[in-house]
Amino acid sequence: MSLRSSYAAVDAVRVVAQELFGDATNPVPNWTHVTKVDPEPDKRLPTLFPAYLAATDAVSVGGSSGVTAAHTEATFAALSTAPVPAFHEPSAAAHVTPATREAATFLTLPEVLNGDSESLVGRLGAGVESLHDDQVPAAVAHALPSTLADRSLQSRVGDRLVDVLTSWLVRTAVSEAYIVQNPDSAAAREAGVTADDVLEPAEARRRALAAEHRLDSEIVYLEYSGTYGGEAATETLERLDEATQWARVWYGGGVRSRAAAEAVLSAGADTVVVGDVFHDVADEEATLAAAYREAVGDPDPETVASWVAGRADDTTAAAYLSTVPSVDAPTERARELLTATLVCRLWLTDDGPPAPWTVPAFADQFADGAETFARRLGRAVREPSDDYERALAASLATVE
Template sequence: MNQPEFASWEHVFKLDPDKEISDEALEAVCMSGTDAIIVGGSSGVTFENTVELLSRIRRYEVPCALEVTSEEAAVPGFDLYFIPFVLNSRDPQWLVGRQTEAVRQFGTYIPWEITYGEGYIILNGEAEAAKVSAAEAALDDSQTLAYTRLADRLLRLPIVYLEYSGKLGDLALVKRARGLLSQGRLFYGGGIASPDTAAAAAAAADTVIVGNAVYADLAAALATVEAVKLSKSKVDG
């Protein structure tokens, strides 16, 4: 069985269709050497702003995936589609409800061969994603690791995503979670705002996601690409 394209991703930029980014900044992001762009956001994502962002990214050759967080924003033309399951949500709509409704409506049209599930574990209660999805973010280490095992061993999700959006997470815990995986890939996002934090995250996770820094400090965000690649080369070496 062929490995999915994301199996080799080390660094990814995540862009929010509901946030403004200039043509110059977008070019810098797409030409930075990152492995891919993920398009997605917790709120304000529409068909129109997703189409617009995709059309701008398509000027470049970087792979582009859509994280589908609403049925309205399911836009054709992406290389890959990621479907989030918020495993620590208190609302079953974020576990199977929204996903089931989307399949009911659009199942015939979904490109299943390039569509993958993401097992989200949201660990920052102040993050917009936690509020929108009603995530129980105050987990202890044993609970976080249990969700990790559940996603990987029982649900067989190809991506386990530890999300600390807005702050740097417990990278020692991230590394422990990564060590539990038997077949999934560990994505990490949250607080990557400098080369140092990027390198530390790269040593703990399989794939480092950089999002907010693009809008807060573009130069620092761009520097995370080389930092992640260098960190990974040291580990592999």
């Protein structure tokens, strides 16, 4: 059998496996809920973010504007204590660094199916160029033994390794085929999507078929970016679900309630992605902490718990937790977390409150390591001593 025939046979096995066994062969886990964490400098994490993220299945790190490699690395460093895997959805090749590749469970290559050619081909080309010309050669040069004294041999070996490793990294990255349906969003502006590019369900189905059968996209992502798509989105999701056998269908955009999450999942989405409501919890915490200090100020944990219980039930924390179908009582859970958060923030800024890890409302939020996390959080606010604590200081809005 010729090498060409052998290659074709291997490819045939892969295609048959995909079509016969469907999503069982997809390397992306069949998650129900993913939380998107944006590395933009103005986007903060909730103080007790590990406890919130314990409810989700995975974390996606990536944003559309104002993101840098340094911010991305800091976000991954802060998330290193999260109890779920984190993967990278870069919006630019420059955001991918050796540190992010090591920290991320996997890397995605976003491709916008209804944007301009730059969003589908240009960015992919820029990403491959960055790998081929900069990142992989640097890694190869570091890895090659210094005993290869013959520079011509070193060059030949290095060049071949660069080609092989670049192809390997591109092929092992997850292809994420986006259909961007909110032309007023930052994601649409970045991808060149206008109102004329918004797809009807039938056309979205055609793009999904191309994504699965030609582009080998592991994910087909219906993106409304901050706006809930409603009936238009659920109708489109039904067509995407019908079109795909192997690819995962993800939905993101404006989900802030149990009803919205269940609607998109029932319509055919494998995974619901939420982002803004998670970051909004951090803003809510700052507002609540300031209100508590002005209205009460007593650091006694029972007093804090009573004050939090007297607040309205429709907190942002409850809204985020309600988007996770597996959380049975999001309102009650939100009260516990907000009580623990206020106790922790009082401890971080005042001398009087008890150590938070001695308070059940705090300690119960962590399977283990509550004291360790609280102490590192304290150092992050007061005097960070390592990269992780500096990342926490950059990512958390813990002091008003």
